Amino acid sequence: MTLEVDIDQVREHFRLTASFSSAPGLTALFGRSGSGKSTLVDIIGGLVRPTRGRVAIDGQVLVDTDRGVFVPSHRRRVGYVFQDSRLFPHLSVRRNLLYGRWFTRPEGGAAADLASVVKLLDIGPLLDRRPETLSGGEKQRVAIGRALLAHPRLLLMDEPLASLDEARRAEILPYIERLRDDAGVPIVYVSHSAAEVARLATTVVILTEGKVAAVGPVIDILPLADAGDAGGVLDATVVRHDEVFQLSVLESVAGELQVPRLTAPVGTPVRAYIRARDVMISLQAPQDISALNVLAGRVNAVTPSSNGAQADVRLDCNGASLMARLTAKSVSRLALTPGKPVFAVIKSVSFERS
Amino acid sequence: MTPEEWTAVRLSLLVATTATAASLPLGIAVAWLLARGRFWGKSLLDTLVHLPLIMPPVVTGYLLLLTLGRRTPIGAFLADELGIVFSFRWTGAALACAVMGFPLLVRAVRLSIEAVDARLEAAAGTLGANPAWVFVTVTLPLSLPGVIAGAILCFAKAMGEFGATITFVSNIPGETQTLPSLIYTLTQVPGGDAGALRLTLISIAISMLALLGSELLARRVGSRRAAIA
Numbered sequence: 001m002t003l004e005v006d007i008d009q010v011r012e013h014f015r016l017t018a019s020f021s022s023a024p025g026l027t028a029l030f031g032r033s034g035s036g037k038s039t040l041v042d043i044i045g046g047l048v049r050p051t052r053g054r055v056a057i058d059g060q061v062l063v064d065t066d067r068g069v070f071v072p073s074h075r076r077r078v079g080y081v082f083q084d085s086r087l088f089p090h091l092s093v094r095r096n097l098l099y100g101r102w103f104t105r106p107e108g109g110a111a112a113d114l115a116s117v118v119k120l121l122d123i124g125p126l127l128d129r130r131p132e133t134l135s136g137g138e139k140q141r142v143a144i145g146r147a148l149l150a151h152p153r154l155l156l157m158d159e160p161l162a163s164l165d166e167a168r169r170a171e172i173l174p175y176i177e178r179l180r181d182d183a184g185v186p187i188v189y190v191s192h193s194a195a196e197v198a199r200l201a202t203t204v205v206i207l208t209e210g211k212v213a214a215v216g217p218v219i220d221i222l223p224l225a226d227a228g229d230a231g232g233v234l235d236a237t238v239v240r241h242d243e244v245f246q247l248s249v250l251e252s253v254a255g256e257l258q259v260p261r262l263t264a265p266v267g268t269p270v271r272a273y274i275r276a277r278d279v280m281i282s283l284q285a286p287q288d289i290s291a292l293n294v295l296a297g298r299v300n301a302v303t304p305s306s307n308g309a310q311a312d313v314r315l316d317c318n319g320a321s322l323m324a325r326l327t328a329k330s331v332s333r334l335a336l337t338p339g340k341p342v343f344a345v346i347k348s349v350s351f352e353r354s
Numbered sequence: 355m356t357p358e359e360w361t362a363v364r365l366s367l368l369v370a371t372t373a374t375a376a377s378l379p380l381g382i383a384v385a386w387l388l389a390r391g392r393f394w395g396k397s398l399l400d401t402l403v404h405l406p407l408i409m410p411p412v413v414t415g416y417l418l419l420l421t422l423g424r425r426t427p428i429g430a431f432l433a434d435e436l437g438i439v440f441s442f443r444w445t446g447a448a449l450a451c452a453v454m455g456f457p458l459l460v461r462a463v464r465l466s467i468e469a470v471d472a473r474l475e476a477a478a479g480t481l482g483a484n485p486a487w488v489f490v491t492v493t494l495p496l497s498l499p500g501v502i503a504g505a506i507l508c509f510a511k512a513m514g515e516f517g518a519t520i521t522f523v524s525n526i527p528g529e530t531q532t533l534p535s536l537i538y539t540l541t542q543v544p545g546g547d548a549g550a551l552r553l554t555l556i557s558i559a560i561s562m563l564a565l566l567g568s569e570l571l572a573r574r575v576g577s578r579r580a581a582i583a
Binding site: 045047074082084 | 471474476478479482484485487491492495496
């Protein structure tokens with residue numbers, strides 16, 4: 001599946017210009033709120049008409065303003081999981097799930113039947129309940145199932161976790177991963193959380209003030225993002241578990257990492273997301289320090305924050321990209337300039353299976 | 355109760371039921387257009403629908419007579435080509451009642467359609483439902499309480515309609531003499547007071563039954579929703 005987007009959307013105080021094509025897997029539209037992510041998915045889903053441009057899936061044109069083509073949303077076979085789930089309040093969970101069946105045929109989309117979707121999302125016990133009796137996380141799982149059962153060629157997810165607390169998010173994330181890996185539906189996923197994107201995305205499209213700032217594989221692109229929880233992504237493999245101290249040891253191109261014991265068995269590839277604010281920088285290899293993880297690298301770039309009090313220091317650790325958020329004073333004291341060899345001291349790492 | 359009174363009660367029920375049933379589909383369609391549509395002339399349609407509510411009923415009845423009377427072009431066409439005659443028939447009484455009840459029906463339905471979350475309708479669209487199916491499967495079920503309320507209002511209005519009916523189709527016993535028309539007649543003749551009083555009580559009873567019925571219906575819709583859903 002390839003999704004091609006090339007559109008302009010002009011509003012009174014806002015202009016969105018986006019051009020990208022996405023590969024199979026999960027494509028994340030990433031940016032701060034107001035960057036145009038939601039407008040972009042609404043255009044792909046057919047809920048909003050672009051001022052100008054073209055959207056196509058596998059060569060089939062959904063919108064082409066030059067040729068006057070606009071396929072209405074009900075004929076697009078593009079599933080949509082909304083931030084606010086939007087379950088039908090007058091139907092049971094089961095009938096919500098089966099709603100799309102009335103209107104779509106399974107050809108060419110995800111071959112999903114009720115039983116397999118119920119199993120994938122663990123919603124069996126909810127089938128006869130009313131939407132209003134479900135928790136936020138349960139609602140989102142049902143909404144995902146409902147979209148899947150309409151046999152979409154592409155699934156749009158607009159910040160599906162934004163309205164949930166941390167625990168509920170952790171509950172849903174594995175299901176989205178299963179969806180990406182097992183259901184075989186390409187997904188366009190809107191998020192403003194770098195950690196979420198790092199965990200889920202294959203490809204990232206970064207949107208800044210209505211423009212595409214960067215497109216590419218998550219490992220290369222995410223460190224470039226300007227986000228509150230910015231950081232670096234490392235692909236690694238579990239090499240052994242340390243049962244005495246309840247740690248797992250991972251190997252990555254940047255070096256060895258020790259992290260709290262993972263459940264993943266030895267040999268499993270994992271993706272580590274290291275937040276910039278969790279990284280310290282030292283000019284010498286630190287001795288007698290509590291932090292377990294020290295990676296050697298070089299300064300790649302120093303980007304001061306808008307108010308000048310802080311700076312994001314991008315590091316190249318043997319080819320892997322890491323980021324450290326330091327005060328401007330530290331940057332000046334250590335005289336950090338591109339090319340300078342340094343050591344990254346990592347306080348904590350969030351680890352996700354990939 | 356005299357046979358004449360029974361006839362009037364039966365006729366009124368027939369007229370009101372026919373008027374409500376006939377205006378319901380059109381009323382829902384117009385309510386949907388006014389609630390969700392964006393088209394040229396929308397406020398004109400809105401005004402037109404509400405006109406019978408503001409105009410004196412006699413004027414509405416007279417306008418009906420002017421457009422649909424037997425000797426008018428439209429009336430003649432309907433009678434000769436389709437065999438439909440309104441003037442001085444019970445069907446005309448039903449039409450007059452439908453026109454008078456229409457604004458009340460449309461108002462209630464429109465308000466409840468406007469209260470349906472348009473984002474749910476958009477969601478139904480992304481699941482493959484075209485606008486007609488979205489209306490049938492999402493908008494209509496969610497606005498059902500308003501539809502019931504509107505239908506009851508329309509029925510009650512039709513039961514009590516007097517001015518437009520008597521102007522358009524007169525006061526013919528057995529054909530167009532509805533309950534209000536007969537009450538009016540009885541109050542005009544000596545010794546008619548007892549009959550007028552009986553019909554007044556029946557009128558009150560029917561109104562209360564209609565209200566009770568709508569209440570029960572609305573509750574059943576609510577509980578059925580709770581059960582399936």
